[in-house]
Amino acid sequence: MRNKQVILRDTVSGFPKESDMLVTTGSTELKLPEGSSSGAVLVKNLYLSCDPYMRGRMTKRHPGDSYVNSFNPGSPLTGYGVAKVLESGDPKFKQGDFVWGITGWEEYSVITATEALFKIHNTDVPLSYYTGILGMPGITAYAGFYEVCSPKKGETVYVSAASGAVGQLVGQFAKLLGCYVVGSAGSKEKVDLLKNKFGFDEAFNYKEEPNLVAALKRYFPEGIDIYFENVGGKMLDAVLLNMRIHGRIAVCGMISQYNLEQPEGVHNLTSVISKQLRMEGFVAPSYYHLYGKFLEMVVPAINEGKITYVEDVVEGLESAPAALVGLFAGRNVGKQVVVVSRE
């Protein structure tokens, strides 16, 4: 059986390019390999997720350098996706089940690490949502905001990369709690989304602000209680000068830094002392135990229209390299999804 795949040619330094990946057609036997009947599942991939953290996996790293390993050059990329089970050697899954979790960038995958797969029970929402609002980015936003930020009603919240998969949810969670929320993004279209669709109190295009410190002062004259950090670098430096006493910074990502050979220096860390700030990094898998609780909150909120969600969908594995690379140029508007197959 033919199996179209997106292969990483070699490890990457600097900005990734489409040509760092190759779309080829290999072949896969449509059954579980011999001996793997005790655990693996064979799936048909439906939707793939483009996530900023994947940039790190393109870099040549040493084991232990990070919580995720590098991709293997010459092999398909892997990442979060939604898939349909064709054959299961794991009693937790049966043929016909929909699952989300780590799969391959290809039409069909044999997944041996089934502990990283979640069975999908709610199918009254678009299945692609399990790459975003109901998947890893959703639990990232949920845990990052409610668990890491220790938010209180009435506090001031700033979200960078606010129209992305995680940012758009954080802003809405903060509004639901009764916070004042400002987001930044990199285009007029995204800023309009933040204000008119996601209900942020204010939003601005960081590319049009010559002085980020002054921009933040304008939106937060009394300072920032909570910063949900998605970008790093100069933005973090400007935020540090605008934080309030006892502020919290949930460090989710630093997308502005991932393609630099040498990350930018952050100069204003003495504010961490003088303002008694807490900066805390986190990753979604540490909060997967909250997934059930999270779904109980967010699925009704989606169905009642209390939470809105915007995807940027491209069709076909051929489009996947450009979609992934586009994340780092900010080309996506909303959560970047690749459709491999709709059923």
Next chain:
Amino acid sequence: MRNKQVILRDTVSGFPKESDMLVTTGSTELKLPEGSSSGAVLVKNLYLSCDPYMRGRMTKRHPGDSYVNSFNPGSPLTGYGVAKVLESGDPKFKQGDFVWGITGWEEYSVITATEALFKIHNTDVPLSYYTGILGMPGITAYAGFYEVCSPKKGETVYVSAASGAVGQLVGQFAKLLGCYVVGSAGSKEKVDLLKNKFGFDEAFNYKEEPNLVAALKRYFPEGIDIYFENVGGKMLDAVLLNMRIHGRIAVCGMISQYNLEQPEGVHNLTSVISKQLRMEGFVAPSYYHLYGKFLEMVVPAINEGKITYVEDVVEGLESAPAALVGLFAGRNVGKQVVVVSRE
């Protein structure tokens, strides 16, 4: 009555020099000013504390820039000290009481902000200790280690500026809890103190390490669980690469940065995400509610010889400017104290 004083001539940029201060003799009436009988106290100063945070108060700042105001050029410096009450308009204090808290760099002070004064009850320890182990630096070490670091027995702990007033205590608290503790300092004499007097497991002279990342790797092959941050800059960058998953960084000070016009950039903050680190800044006054509990632990520990304490004592207000400036060159060995008068 004559009153010798240490005056700040003008705000300072760069490294402070002795000549930024002037020792003069003014005069003070030895009684409380008219109308202040409802709260002020007149004290005779005995011991003054030289603390790194005082550098920030020498800089010209705007209100709200920090949790402490700048010094007033032309007036005496203020800071922590131990004093004897000569006359009291505050019912909490009476003539003859010993107190510690914020006072002036002078022989006699009228203190109106008596809410920042603590009455000294235990006088079976040297009174100068209330500028250090039993005062602000002591509660800094106690709260920073036990409250901010969330330490557990068996964890690995790294302390920079480890022979200073705070560092020497943090290391000993960590040893008492059963941690593996390494400290760094800037001279062989200090390194010897750490290993032979304070009981650190290991210690090194950071000035002799061409590669701080490699030095830390040598002492922490499995990584650092807790970093007690006193210095900032390049050291923090090296530490970030050596932290373990879920490590904690208590940010107490960044003395290497206080005299720079532009603070150094810290480049390795993406480790905060990948290692899920918590970095938390704190200041002692936020933990003064723990002072009683702290004394109950530390006074017996001192008397039983379980905790050792080293001071670097200079005599006379004339020596105060050099002592304060010396902090930033690392000239002090142990807690820097200025004796104004011994009784």
